[in-house]
Amino acid sequence: xxxxTELREHARSPLEISVQYSVVVxxxxxxxxxxxxxxxxxxxxxxxxxxxRFFLEAGHVMVFNNEIDVDGMTARIAVVKWVDRSDDNRYxxxxxFV
Numbered sequence: 001x002x003x004x005t006e007l008r009e010h011a012r013s014p015l016e017i018s019v020q021y022s023v024v025v026x027x028x029x030x031x032x033x034x035x036x037x038x039x040x041x042x043x044x045x046x047x048x049x050x051x052x053r054f055f056l057e058a059g060h061v062m063v064f065n066n067e068i069d070v071d072g073m074t075a076r077i078a079v080v081k082w083v084d085r086s087d088d089n090r091y092x093x094x095x096x097f098v
Contacts (some may be wrong), residue, residue, distance in 0.1 A: 010044035020065035025057075035065075038093075045071045047078065047096040054085060056080045058094055073097075 010029045022035045034054055041049040046049035048068065056062070060080040086092050 010046040011051065012042040012044040015040050015043040016049075019048075019068070021062050022065065023054075023056060023060050023062045025060065029050075041092070043068070043070050045073055045097075047081070047094065048075070050093045050095065051090045052093055053085060053090055055091055056083055058082060061098075062095060 006067050017040050018039055020035075021038060022033060024031050024033050026032075032052045036052065036054050038050040038052040039057040043049070046086060048070075058080050062078050062080065064076055064078070080093055080097050082094045084092045
């Protein structure tokens with residue numbers, strides 16, 4: 001029997017809050033700072049899942065304008081690990097806190 005195992009180091013808990021963030025992206029060989037808001041989906045000690053309006057790529061570094069507190073830990077920076085397109089022209093993004 002084939003079993004799917006959880007690859008995350010920490011279990012995620014549902015969380016729906018507004019997250020203000022900034023990220024620097026490369027556009028047409030120039031760097032551009034994007035500042036936007038997103039909605040969180042879930043969170044753990046290791047990372048957070050967001051819905052964004054802006055397309056991000058794995059490896060982008062996101063800086064949160066406000067600190068995010070989880071389990072006695074404060075997060076200010078995260079790295080995009082994966083991105084999936086959502087149904088309504090938004091993107092589901094998985095981030096790992098650094």
